[in-house]
Amino acid sequence: MILPDLGLLRRRRDLRLLVGGSTVSLIGAAFTQVALTIQVFALTDSSIAVGLLGVAQFIPIIALALIGGALADAFDRRKLIFGAELASAFVSAALLVNALLPSPQLWLLYVASTLFAAATAVLRPPLDALLPRLVERDELKAASAISWSLMSISGIVGPALAGLVIAGGGVEAAYAIDVVSFVGSLSAFALMRTPPPPPDAEPPSLRGVIEGVKYAGSRQEILGSYVIDMHAMFFGMPFALFPAVAERYGGTEVVGLLWAAPAVGAIVAMLTSGWSVRVHHNGRAIVFAAAGWGGFVALFGFADVLWLALLALALAGAADAISGIFRGALWNETIPDRLRGRLAGMEMISWSSGPLLGNARAGFGASWLGLGPSIVAGGVVVVAGCFALAAALPKFWNYDSRA
Numbered sequence: 001m002i003l004p005d006l007g008l009l010r011r012r013r014d015l016r017l018l019v020g021g022s023t024v025s026l027i028g029a030a031f032t033q034v035a036l037t038i039q040v041f042a043l044t045d046s047s048i049a050v051g052l053l054g055v056a057q058f059i060p061i062i063a064l065a066l067i068g069g070a071l072a073d074a075f076d077r078r079k080l081i082f083g084a085e086l087a088s089a090f091v092s093a094a095l096l097v098n099a100l101l102p103s104p105q106l107w108l109l110y111v112a113s114t115l116f117a118a119a120t121a122v123l124r125p126p127l128d129a130l131l132p133r134l135v136e137r138d139e140l141k142a143a144s145a146i147s148w149s150l151m152s153i154s155g156i157v158g159p160a161l162a163g164l165v166i167a168g169g170g171v172e173a174a175y176a177i178d179v180v181s182f183v184g185s186l187s188a189f190a191l192m193r194t195p196p197p198p199p200d201a202e203p204p205s206l207r208g209v210i211e212g213v214k215y216a217g218s219r220q221e222i223l224g225s226y227v228i229d230m231h232a233m234f235f236g237m238p239f240a241l242f243p244a245v246a247e248r249y250g251g252t253e254v255v256g257l258l259w260a261a262p263a264v265g266a267i268v269a270m271l272t273s274g275w276s277v278r279v280h281h282n283g284r285a286i287v288f289a290a291a292g293w294g295g296f297v298a299l300f301g302f303a304d305v306l307w308l309a310l311l312a313l314a315l316a317g318a319a320d321a322i323s324g325i326f327r328g329a330l331w332n333e334t335i336p337d338r339l340r341g342r343l344a345g346m347e348m349i350s351w352s353s354g355p356l357l358g359n360a361r362a363g364f365g366a367s368w369l370g371l372g373p374s375i376v377a378g379g380v381v382v383v384a385g386c387f388a389l390a391a392a393l394p395k396f397w398n399y400d401s402r403a
Contacts, residue, residue: 021188028181030158051363054356057117064121069345077126084123099172129340149270155263163256212342224396226350233354240359262317292319294382301375
């Protein structure tokens with residue numbers, strides 16, 4: 001079997017609403033994400049300034065992700081998701097107002113990025129912790145593949161359309177579309193009927209957060225999944241350079257294509273991921289996939305024509321999606337439900353900190369080495385580091401889901 005079990009969406013109503021609402025939200029967020037990078041680059045003509053958007057997002061995620069995870073273990077996860085999504089809607093509206101001003105304020109773009117990240121730090125732990133409760137254990141990989149597939153679709157549709165919309169109507173049009181998208185996502189989350197928190201759930205506390213950290217520290221396979229992904233994204237994340245790279249190939253319209261290309265590869269990988277249920281050494285799959293991401297990012301750095309750049313990014317996105325399937329399965333197979341929210345907070349730090357800081361690293365690297373050399377060097381470091389880390393983490397490398 002090649003295709004994932006798409007029948008899950010028919011059989012599991014709340015899973016359908018969860019991933020549907022998330023997909024609409026992510027498509028809208030992609031419009032804002034692309035608009036932010038284009039607007040900052042237009043105001044500053046600096047890839048470093050674009051990369052610093054990641055630093056602005058990193059701080060609240062580090063500060064709040066573990067708290068968001070503790071909240072997810074103690075309170076109704078659906079209500080937390082709804083509240084965080086509503087807060088993001090107000091931030092998007094503020095960006096729209098700022099874009100309509102005669103002189104948009106640069107500082108507000110960084111403040112908005114910080115607030116988006118704070119809302120995401122509250123939203124993602126309950127979102128990630130809720131999915132395993134909506135399916136059976138033997139459906140986890142299929143559910144993960146479906147979730148990643150729809151995320152990838154949003155990553156294709158959102159950025160590709162955003163580039164065209166911004167080229168034709170400016171960043172204010174992209175922000176307006178994001179604001180409208182919240183109607184769909186909030187409606188889906190409001191309709192969900194999800195399991196309530198256990199009656200004996202612990203209230204949020206520092207002790208509870210520490211318990212989650214200790215649990216992750218006691219499981220080398222979990223730590224390995226965090227470290228490998230953070231390493232790959234920190235050294236191999238080129239997204240902050242897309243506005244500068246796009247100037248070689250045609251301008252603003254190309255920015256959306258560069259953003260969408262990894263998602264194209266990801267959706268192809270997801271839609272042919274039925275084979276993943278026969279792979280039981282999740283750690284090894286993560287290592288090879290993360291190294292593949294680095295190798296294809298290096299190829300992107302070498303590319304001198306648009307079609308090769310897009311192909312390299314698509315292959316990198318496919319590798320990252322495969323890594324995501326096995327990371328998600330490993331987490332869901334090894335983490336007890338009472339700790340899922342707190343561990344989802346740690347997972348969020350692992351999968352978000354690498355890209356956010358990696359974009360800042362890419363901006364500084366390009367200013368020192370140039371666009372191409374900076375991208376190539378980062379990709380090569382990713383490949384070498386993945387296998388070095390695997391050698392240092394034998395329990396992660398030898399993890400077998402059948403055990």
